[in-house]
Amino acid sequence: MRNEADPQSRQHQNDRIRHLQLVVGGLGIGLLIGILVSWIERFIDDGPVELVVSVVVPYAAYLAGEEIRASGVLAVVACGLYMSRQSATFFSPAVRIQVVGAWNALTFVLNGIVFVMIGLQLPYVMAAIHGQYGLMTLLEYGVIFSIVLIVLRMIWVYPATKLATLMTRKKNRLEEKPLQSREVFVIGWTGMRGVLALAAAISVPEMLANGQPFGPRNLIVFLAFCVILVTLVLQGLTLPSLIRVLGLAGEMGMESEERYARTVALKEAVEFLKEKRRDCGDDLAHAYDDLIDRYEHRLADLEEDVTQHDGQSKRTYRQVLELAEGAVRAERRAIIRLRAQGLISDDVLRTVEREMDLEETRYQASEMSL
Numbered sequence: 001m002r003n004e005a006d007p008q009s010r011q012h013q014n015d016r017i018r019h020l021q022l023v024v025g026g027l028g029i030g031l032l033i034g035i036l037v038s039w040i041e042r043f044i045d046d047g048p049v050e051l052v053v054s055v056v057v058p059y060a061a062y063l064a065g066e067e068i069r070a071s072g073v074l075a076v077v078a079c080g081l082y083m084s085r086q087s088a089t090f091f092s093p094a095v096r097i098q099v100v101g102a103w104n105a106l107t108f109v110l111n112g113i114v115f116v117m118i119g120l121q122l123p124y125v126m127a128a129i130h131g132q133y134g135l136m137t138l139l140e141y142g143v144i145f146s147i148v149l150i151v152l153r154m155i156w157v158y159p160a161t162k163l164a165t166l167m168t169r170k171k172n173r174l175e176e177k178p179l180q181s182r183e184v185f186v187i188g189w190t191g192m193r194g195v196l197a198l199a200a201a202i203s204v205p206e207m208l209a210n211g212q213p214f215g216p217r218n219l220i221v222f223l224a225f226c227v228i229l230v231t232l233v234l235q236g237l238t239l240p241s242l243i244r245v246l247g248l249a250g251e252m253g254m255e256s257e258e259r260y261a262r263t264v265a266l267k268e269a270v271e272f273l274k275e276k277r278r279d280c281g282d283d284l285a286h287a288y289d290d291l292i293d294r295y296e297h298r299l300a301d302l303e304e305d306v307t308q309h310d311g312q313s314k315r316t317y318r319q320v321l322e323l324a325e326g327a328v329r330a331e332r333r334a335i336i337r338l339r340a341q342g343l344i345s346d347d348v349l350r351t352v353e354r355e356m357d358l359e360e361t362r363y364q365a366s367e368m369s370l
Helices: 002-041 047-067 072-090 093-129 137-173 181-189 193-202 217-246 255-277 282-307 312-340 346-368
Strands: none
Touching: 002 047, 002 072, 047 093, 093 193, 093 217, 137 181, 137 193, 137 217, 181 217, 193 217, 255 282, 282 312, 312 346
16 A cells, blocks of 8 residues: 555655746746846847847746746746836836837737637637537536636735735825725726736646646636636626716825825925035026926925815916926927928927927826826
8 A cells, every 4th residue: 555655645746846846946037037137227228129128038038937847927927027126227218118108009919919819719729628518517617717706806805905004004104095895896896807817827738747638728728718708898898887886986186105105206306406406506596496496386286185275286286287288389389380391300300399298298197196
């Protein structure tokens, strides 16, 4: 009996070691590549080059993870999370705008491709499991599995939000207003599944370590399809109506964490300008006073949201933004007229126009936060 049990015990031990290798190896190689690329990124300041690097690196992380017989998916996740965390330190403002804009378009295209692939792969998955399960059985499995995931998320979200609020208050960093039950319900209802769920299902190996095929793989992929379909259709399409029914549609405003971040940043900017103002001569005093006045208007607007004063500061700041935005539009009309008259080239127009676009976008973003 012991001789028969020993091979089985060794097999279980080997499986555990293999699983540990998949997880630890994938996370380790992904983190290592992220650290290396983040160091190299500090010497690059070119938008197209940065975009190419951001596209190539995930593939490199995946292939490196697979090369050492670890999880390529986990390697990509670890590398992506680390580089996303560090991108605020090595991207210049101009590069960040280019890369983010390009990735927004790429993400839209890639998501579309993934869902097309879902539709193309589904017939093959259905054909592989057709002889094992009946159609009604598969539909029952898909519905039950989707409902269980939705319920589990709803159960998990409530204590998770409470814990996050308690941890924030414990740090004494800012006063976090507890979320109402209806707000937490909406958070739980937004648990739509998509590309990541499909990637996790497809990453399940087709063959086991002993060379035998892993039978339930196609069923797992099918259940992932069902979850994606149910959550996107049911939760996605009903989300706007749910928000209106719960009375949350009209509740707009800046989140406390965002307000806290903006307030601290503006206060430090004002302190910096005031310190420089004391050291400058009279020739630049008016320039510093103008900048300080702008920052103090923005700071007063944020503090107005908290203290609930008469709103005079908010109205003043809105008027300042409208005037500034109108001035940018006047500049735009001027350079378009100069180009039409042949006094400046298209290259000059594009250069100046980009600066105006950035300036006007900032004013519009500030107005949306009021």
